[in-house]
Amino acid sequence: MANKEKGYLALVLHAHLPFIRHPEYEDFLEEDWFFEAMCETYIPLLDVYERLTAEGTDFRVTMSITPPLCNMMADDLLRERFRRYYSLRLELAEKEVVRNRNTKFYDVAKMYETKFRRIRELYEDYYHGRILEGFKKFQDMGKLEIITCGATHGFLPLELRKEAVHAQIKLAADDYRRHFGRGPRGIWLAECAYNPGDDVFLKAQGIRYFFLETHGIIYGSPRPRYGVYAPVYCPSGVAAFGRDMESAQQVWSAETGYPGDNRYREFYRDLGYDLEYDYVKPYLHQDGVRRNIGMKYCKITGKVQLNEKAPYNPAEAREMAASHAGNFMFNRERQIEHLNGFLGRKPVVVSMYDAELYGHWWYEGVDFLEFLFKKIHHDQKAIKMVTPSEYLGIHPDNQVVQPCMSTWGDKGYNEVWLNGTNDWMYRHLHKQVERMVELANKFPAADGTLLRALNQCAREVVLGMSSDWAFLMTVGTAKSYSTKRFVAHTHRFNGLYEQIMGNRLEENFLKDIEWRDNIFPELNYRVFSTEEMEKASRS
Amino acid sequence: MTSSGQIKKNNTGPEAEHKALPEGYGATEAALLPRDPNWMFIYWEITENSKKNICRLHGEDVFQKSRQVIRVYDVSAADTAGRYFDVPVMLEARSWYINVQEGGRAYCCEVGLVMPDGSFVGLVKTNTVSLPAGRVSDVTDEKWMAVSADFEKLLQLSGVEHIGKGSGEVAKSLAQRWEMLRAVFSRASSWGVSSMSSQALQKPEQQQQKKNFWLVADCELILYGATEPDAFVTVSGRKVNLNPDGTFSMRFALPDGVVDLPIKALSKDETETREIAIKVTRATTTDGK
Numbered sequence: 001m002a003n004k005e006k007g008y009l010a011l012v013l014h015a016h017l018p019f020i021r022h023p024e025y026e027d028f029l030e031e032d033w034f035f036e037a038m039c040e041t042y043i044p045l046l047d048v049y050e051r052l053t054a055e056g057t058d059f060r061v062t063m064s065i066t067p068p069l070c071n072m073m074a075d076d077l078l079r080e081r082f083r084r085y086y087s088l089r090l091e092l093a094e095k096e097v098v099r100n101r102n103t104k105f106y107d108v109a110k111m112y113e114t115k116f117r118r119i120r121e122l123y124e125d126y127y128h129g130r131i132l133e134g135f136k137k138f139q140d141m142g143k144l145e146i147i148t149c150g151a152t153h154g155f156l157p158l159e160l161r162k163e164a165v166h167a168q169i170k171l172a173a174d175d176y177r178r179h180f181g182r183g184p185r186g187i188w189l190a191e192c193a194y195n196p197g198d199d200v201f202l203k204a205q206g207i208r209y210f211f212l213e214t215h216g217i218i219y220g221s222p223r224p225r226y227g228v229y230a231p232v233y234c235p236s237g238v239a240a241f242g243r244d245m246e247s248a249q250q251v252w253s254a255e256t257g258y259p260g261d262n263r264y265r266e267f268y269r270d271l272g273y274d275l276e277y278d279y280v281k282p283y284l285h286q287d288g289v290r291r292n293i294g295m296k297y298c299k300i301t302g303k304v305q306l307n308e309k310a311p312y313n314p315a316e317a318r319e320m321a322a323s324h325a326g327n328f329m330f331n332r333e334r335q336i337e338h339l340n341g342f343l344g345r346k347p348v349v350v351s352m353y354d355a356e357l358y359g360h361w362w363y364e365g366v367d368f369l370e371f372l373f374k375k376i377h378h379d380q381k382a383i384k385m386v387t388p389s390e391y392l393g394i395h396p397d398n399q400v401v402q403p404c405m406s407t408w409g410d411k412g413y414n415e416v417w418l419n420g421t422n423d424w425m426y427r428h429l430h431k432q433v434e435r436m437v438e439l440a441n442k443f444p445a446a447d448g449t450l451l452r453a454l455n456q457c458a459r460e461v462v463l464g465m466s467s468d469w470a471f472l473m474t475v476g477t478a479k480s481y482s483t484k485r486f487v488a489h490t491h492r493f494n495g496l497y498e499q500i501m502g503n504r505l506e507e508n509f510l511k512d513i514e515w516r517d518n519i520f521p522e523l524n525y526r527v528f529s530t531e532e533m534e535k536a537s538r539s
Numbered sequence: 540m541t542s543s544g545q546i547k548k549n550n551t552g553p554e555a556e557h558k559a560l561p562e563g564y565g566a567t568e569a570a571l572l573p574r575d576p577n578w579m580f581i582y583w584e585i586t587e588n589s590k591k592n593i594c595r596l597h598g599e600d601v602f603q604k605s606r607q608v609i610r611v612y613d614v615s616a617a618d619t620a621g622r623y624f625d626v627p628v629m630l631e632a633r634s635w636y637i638n639v640q641e642g643g644r645a646y647c648c649e650v651g652l653v654m655p656d657g658s659f660v661g662l663v664k665t666n667t668v669s670l671p672a673g674r675v676s677d678v679t680d681e682k683w684m685a686v687s688a689d690f691e692k693l694l695q696l697s698g699v700e701h702i703g704k705g706s707g708e709v710a711k712s713l714a715q716r717w718e719m720l721r722a723v724f725s726r727a728s729s730w731g732v733s734s735m736s737s738q739a740l741q742k743p744e745q746q747q748q749k750k751n752f753w754l755v756a757d758c759e760l761i762l763y764g765a766t767e768p769d770a771f772v773t774v775s776g777r778k779v780n781l782n783p784d785g786t787f788s789m790r791f792a793l794p795d796g797v798v799d800l801p802i803k804a805l806s807k808d809e810t811e812t813r814e815i816a817i818k819v820t821r822a823t824t825t826d827g828k
Contacts, residue, residue, distance in 0.1 A: 160572075219675060221672075221676035276779075305794070404672060410546050413576070414574050420552055424634075426570070473553070479554050484556060
């Protein structure tokens with residue numbers, strides 16, 4: 001009874017945060033983004049994979065873990081600070097269980113205690129503080145396919161120099177090898193931003209596929225015969241998978257999406273504000289300012305004032321997540337059966353989401369995924385879950401199409417990263433890249449302090465290229481922080497550049513920057529040379 | 540991070556701090572970037588030296604008597620090689636957004652001067668940019684023809700009508716939450732106030748650029764009282780720890796709306812109770828300036 005399935009589902013989660021690490025401060029606010037995502041998304045996902053494997057449920061999922069995220073997960077300082085973070089949360093959760101005994105908040109208080117204990121158990125006892133080992137384990141089992149991303153989530157269509165594109169891809173592939181012991185088979189182009197022709201640099205690193213927003217494929221030339229329901233090959237032979245909008249909408253739609261259900265957890269009522277000040281103060285940052293601490297006791301309830309929100313009921317919310325997972329699966333079955341009849345071929349439906357949607361933004365999202373994996377494994381036969389590599393193994397023949405320039409941002413092109421709030425960045429960024437290429441070409445084989453300085457120059461350039469800065473300026477979130485970061489990396493690069501060109505390197509200046517921006521410990525600046533780029537583009 | 544941000548009408552300018560970077564790099568150069576099928580962005584720098592050279596060649600008053608323009612060339616194919624149009628501009632603008640009627644074509648630009656006699660003096664040229672077509676391709680292959688009648692349906696199944704919107708929806712829900720985070724984060728550095736409210740305590744960036752005058756305000760609620768030191772006191776059903784002298788105080792966030800604060804004290808021997816209920820209403824209005 002093999003081959004009964006009518007089509008394939010590829011679930012793709014994009015996990016990314018910008019590289020935020022501030023050793024110069026004892027306590028730094030924006031580092032919380034990473035700690036929150038660890039507690040709410042990354043570790044809970046591993047927990048799901050652990051449980052499914054233990055109970056013999058087969059599953060397939062594709063996950064990008066971007067190089068900045070890998071570097072943060074592997075960083076000693078951030079690992080130490082993460083321990084401090086979850087230990088404090090656990091301490092508070094334990095106190096809260098006592099305080100809330102015999103109240104209507106007892107169940108939710110208990111939930112947090114269990115959650116943070118499990119986080120500690122997984123992080124310490126299972127992975128010994130090396131969470132990447134956990135992900136690698138499931139990749140080695142063939143259940144999870146980890147893909148990479150541009151070195152710092154660089155936005156490639158706005159780069160003028162191909163050396164920069166090559167450097168983003170090459171650094172990412174090298175860093176991937178360092179963490180996972182083999183080369184990456186797939187890549188998530190930051191923001192799904194594709195510039196026709198850049199795929200040759202993917203091919204040079206042995207990368208076989210990437211992902212595009214729907215119109216990247218639909219507007220490709222010639223017309224794609226199967227729409228987004230089969231991958232296409234770029235002229236270079238690298239495959240592009242297109243996003244299925246129907247499954248995206250089902251989760252995301254502001255009106256009808258799952259996360260808005262009244263029984264789910266309310267994001268805006270947080271203990272950081274709700275608790276008595278002196279009691280919660282030890283769990284706030286050192287400045288003592290009230291902020292979200294990630295523990296929330298209310299459900300969405302309905303269209304009521306924040307102070308009228310009802311207590312959260314974990315069991316009820318979990319049931320809802322199971323029901324939504326059932327609904328999602330039902331819709332995929334119908335979709336795939338329909339497409340199968342219409343196309344005369346087994347379609348592949350590619351459902352792509354930010355990983356942080358699950359758990360961080362939509363608290364029950366991780367439960368939803370767990371139920372979805374289980375239901376697909378046990379309750380139906382129409383859908384087979386695949387990774388893109390598996391799919392290409394089954395269907396190596398695909399149409400050759402040149403996809404068009406596109407992104408998954410608002411309006412579908414580059415405007416989110418190029419508008420009045422951030423267009424001033426590009427003249428500086430392009431100048432840095434130009435100077436970096438100049439340095440890499442000028443010094444074919446540096447050593448000693450000069451080598452260190454050149455490597456650090458390359459780190460500063462790639463850190464400045466991160467699409468996150470432009471993005472944060474556009475949405476107005478952390479606009480000041482992102483501006484500061486971009487300005488700081490530009491200054492550091494320009495300072496080093498002038499010292500190198502003036503042959504007056506200052507050891508202390510270099511040392512200080514190396515200590516701050518320690519991403520990619522094994523990087524070599526020659527990755528920016530024109531020679532390496534040309535070699536890659538010919539491969 | 541998030542998949543997509545929504546472009547907002549009220550957030551259009553850069554953060555002031557970008558001025559910490561150099562204005563230019565002392566080189567005459569220009570670059571052209573693609574934004575979408577109909578828009579490109581150009582930036583340029585023209586040094587004083589370059590301007591002097593132009594004056595030397597074309598006369599001291601060349602910048603006064605000529606029109607400053609961006610000349611946009613369509614370089615898609617050999618047959619359009621001579622096709623261009625001019626966008627009037629001030630050289631001091633240093634950057635500009637250029638609208639083109641036709642997507643899917645290749646363009647390059649030259650910043651320069653149109654002389655009174657109609658001749659063109661170029662100052663600096665950009666790279667070439669190929670814009671996306673922004674529509675379904677006209678090119679169909681042989682195999683395609685057999686099923687082309689179904690293409691419209693396939694397009695719908697593929698969600699083509701959602702293009703750009705799917706991400707917009709995403710952005711909407713995310714933006715609301717980011718909005719919250721921003722309210723929270725932005726207070727980190729500059730404000731000692733510790734409460735949340737429906738208004739974000741933040742300097743309105745736009746307004747601040749136009750007028751230097753601005754105002755933000757928020758308020759919190761402090762509840763205090765006293766009873767016998769050994770009494771058992773609850774506020775809204777939560778136990779309150781009393782100070783040794785029997786006093787107590789609590790500090791709350793005060794969002795807009797109504798907050799009910801029932802306060803109950805129970806004597807140690809559990810024979811006597813006292814209750815006070817406080818109802819606080821907050822309504823915030825601003826003059827919208």
